[in-house]
Amino acid sequence: MSDTSANTSPRADAPAGPGSAAPTSWLQTLRVYLEPASLRMLTLGFAAGLPLLLVLGTLSFRLREAGIDRSTIGYLSWVGLAYGFKWVWAPLVDRMPIPLLTPLMGRRRSWLLLAQLVVAAGLVGMALADPRLTLGPIVGCALAVAFGSATQDIALDAFRIESADANHQAALAASYQTGYRLAMIWAGAGVLWIAARSEVAPAAGALAAQGAAAYQNGAWQTAYLVMAASMAVGIVTVLFSREPAPVQLPPAKNAAEWIRGAVVEPFADFLRRYGWHAALILALIAVYRISDVVMGIMANPFYVDMGFTKDEVAAVTKVYGVIMTLAGAFVGGSLSMRFGVMRILMLGAILSAASNLLFAWLAGHGHDVTALIAVVSADNLAGGIASAAFIAYLSSLTNVSYSATQYALFSSMMLLLPKFVAGFSGDYVNAFGYAHFFLSTALLGLPVLVLVWLASRIKTPSKA
Known part of the structure; x- marks a missing residue:
């Protein structure tokens, strides 16, 4: 795949399922990660x-340090439901084109740029808010960030699917997932490190006696402003990228026909191809x-309650x-290309569930940085494997003619139920404890294991 792949859409009838042909050697498999796409x-x-973490995990650390109750933190995680309704x-x-931007940049890049600007502005608003005074402003800005982020996901998923042929989707998924995870580490560990470095030593006797006394909003303000500036990585990439070759769509004669083509047909296409297997x-x-997802909402409050400092959590x-x-x-990504997505999907499901047992062990073990290193390392390894395979699987289900809408449906379904259940996580911890x-x-x-096994028996239909 050369740089021109960014301007070549995969054929609608190209095989994109788990059974796609794999590269013939490990060298070819690894070389694809250095290609421009x-x-x-x-x-x-x-x-x-x-x-993502700035409106969920990291925000939960900030709120817990500010003395906000775990139940409230759990309910505030429903801000993330914006990702579940992006379809x-x-x-x-x-x-839909964006006036001025779309004629200049193209359909995908214009939506990407607009969404990234909304995210950056929302993060600035979150930086300036103080959760100790009132939660309204920080929640409102978090909703704006989540909405902009979900919109960015819609456009980016379509950009990725349209930027390469089916045989390269697993590699692009792995590259995407690597960047995604690096950002989550920067928005998780990096923001904690910045906040810790930005704290000022209080004068003797200045601290109040309440549990939230150590909270310094100025430090978090600095950290969130840095995160807002970090969105420049994506903005610059969008400005200097090429627009994928647009999929030619028949012009709509009226509003009803446009709604049918834009809203109804993407879902009807999926149901036609998979029938009852769609359920x-x-x-x-x-x-x-x-x-x-459910475990992740309480991870940072868990670190705070276990006595881990911002520096310890950030370093690990x-x-x-x-x-x-x-x-x-x-x-x-590599194993998915060589051995098939479904096998690695099963492996990822097993490892993801098993890694949560390590957190249960850590809850009883107590404050131990070495143990935290082992648990976080195992959890991240499992999450990386599962996510790369899952993104490739979702891409294989998508018809390029409706890439943004169909992928948004799939990725929304991925988050809707877990994030709803996660909203009650604080109540559960308060009642039964972390372990x-x-x-x-x-x-x-x-x-999940049963469903992966059943789904692996479904034959991939044609996308023609």
Whole structure:
């Protein structure tokens, strides 16, 4: 795949399923990650991954340090439901031009740029808000970030699917996932490191006696402003990228025909191709990442309550998390290309559920940085493998004629149920404790194994 692949759409009838032909050697498999399309996807994946933790995991650390109750933090995680409903406005992103921007940049790049600017502005608003005074402003800005981020995901998924042929989708998925995970580490460990470095030593006797006394909003303000500036990575990439060759769509004669083509037909196409198997596929998509998502909401409050400092969490996540996440993403992408997506999808499901058991063990083990290193490393390795395979699987289900809308449906289904369940995670921890909570999230992964096995028996239909 050369640089011109960014301007070549895959054929609608190209095989894109788990059975696609694999490269003939490991050298060919690895070389694809250095191609321009993969490198672009690396930086765009960074822009996509940056906002997620800043409105969920990292925000939960900030709120817990500010003295906000775990139950409230759990309910505020429903901000992330914006990602679960992005299929609602995906048809607009798929088909509707943006005045001035689209004629200059093209359909995909114009939506990407607009979404990235919304994310950056929302992060600035979150930086300026103080959760100790009122939660309204920070929640409102978090919603704006989530909405902009979800819109960016819609456009970026379509950009990725249209930027390469079917045989390279696993490699692009791995590059995207690597950038995404690096951004999550920067938005998780990096923001904690910046906040810790930005704290000022209080004067003797100045601290109040309440539990939130150590919270310094100025430090978090600096950290979130740096995160807003970090969106420049994606903005610059969009400005210097090429627009994928547009898929030729028949012009709509009236509004009803446009709605049918933009909204109804993408879903009808999926149902026509898979028939009753569509229900099984959607069920798998809906629960595949449930163990990770539900557990992740309480991970940072867990670190705070276990006595881990911002520096400890940042150091462990940044050093060991980076290494194991990169390893997981590349291993998952490479193994998917060589051995088939479904086999690695099963492996990822097993590892993701099992890694939650390590957190249950850590809850009883106590404050131990070495143990935290081991647990975080195993969790990131499992997450990288599972995510790379899952993205490739979702891409294989997508018809390029409706890439943005169909992929938005799949990725929304992936998050909707897990994020709804995660909203009650704070109540569960308050009632039963962290160890029981992490054990329960591991058990949530058991039905996933059955669904992966059943889905692996479905033959991939033609996309013609």
